[in-house]
Amino acid sequence: MTRETEAARRQRLRAMDGQCNGFASRRAARYLSAHYDRILAPSGLRTTQFTILRKLALAGRTSISGLAELIAMDRTTLATNLKPLERDGLLTVQPSAQDRRARMVEITKTGLKTLDRAVPLWQSAQDQFEAAYGVEEAAALRSALRAVLDTDLAPWAE
Template sequence: MRFSQEDLKHIGSSCLNLSLRRTSRLITNYYDSALRPSGLRITQFTLLAAIAYETEPSITDLARLTDIDRTTLQRSLDILNRDGLIKIEKKEIGNVRNISLTKKGELSLTKAVELWKQTQKTITDNLGKSEFKQTLKILAELRNLPVLEIDPTEES
């Protein structure tokens, strides 16, 4: 064996990726549960919010805004389109498609925003306002580390 029990214990207690993924799953489940009355999951909510924020974004705009790879984003958009929450329209020039909310999408997002606000407040109150802000700051700093930048043209 090339690793010890101590190595494995150290991985479990100090791996940033493991800790972030565990926390992400818990937070995602919490938001999904809170948003359930709106009929949206947190992933759908964030996409609808991004679409509403950016006026008729292209898929490329949306991928950049949300940091979601285009393949995953396309699958999510197909579901939102199928469910009548968004419409995807091809522009007359080029291969660009714009995305916008439908009336149903606007209504779902409106309901979900109120639920999201309540959820945010609960988490902020439980963590503490300054700790909450500090957590967001640290996460933003992590996302901006140059070492984490991946060249999409590199092969895996």
Template sequence: MIKSSSMVACNSFATRQAARYITRLYERHLGTAHVTSTQFSILVLLSETSGMTMSELADALVMERTSLVRAIKPMERDGWLKAERVSQDTRKLVLSLTLQGQNKVQEALPLWQKAQQEFEAQVGSERAAQWRHDFLELTRGT
């Protein structure tokens, strides 16, 4: 980090640096399963529901729909998830996991747990829990 820069007082700069650092840590672990951290989040969210629309998933991830579409295309191609039209509204797509997607979650979960352990070893469990709470509280307001 550049200590002499005026950017050290910038909240955006600091949080983006932290986000990139944390993403690299998690992706180093998840890479063994050929999953990015964004893909892992999508897979887990879909594994916990019976299906989500693109809008619901984008909202849950605090992500632009166009970015979400780019993220799910390779997952559809690889057979991890499927998109089906809702019968009442043919414009809406509901995303859900396939069996391959469920298997991918099971493969990636222990790797994610190792990433969690490494991160918490670096910053402490209590501090990590407080950060999660604070960041989730912040994003729920959006």
């Protein structure tokens, strides 16, 4: 490989850092999740676990597929994330009475108590982010990120 070709490759790869939407969103998500994780730590929950419990508290009993759709996560990753919450008694996963192949997820009373303890911590993390980033800017960011979900990219299509 010639020196010019190597230099051109490096330049092209460097340019991607500023253009890659996937990298930019993942980098920001890791940064922001670490902030929320740090603040939520006293509750024993991580950001993803908090979100799962919050969505279950709102949705009630739902299928793993339904929950995966609610939080925009593939079913396999969600199932992995449910295991420690089930082990700790924060939710239950049981076969559906209507379709034994489907698995239903439900938050437990212990899960609701844990969520109730975590909500003020989440609010603190939220308030800190909005103070640093801006309330209007944070609302615009959430709106833009929701719009990403409407792009019909079908990331988990089989």
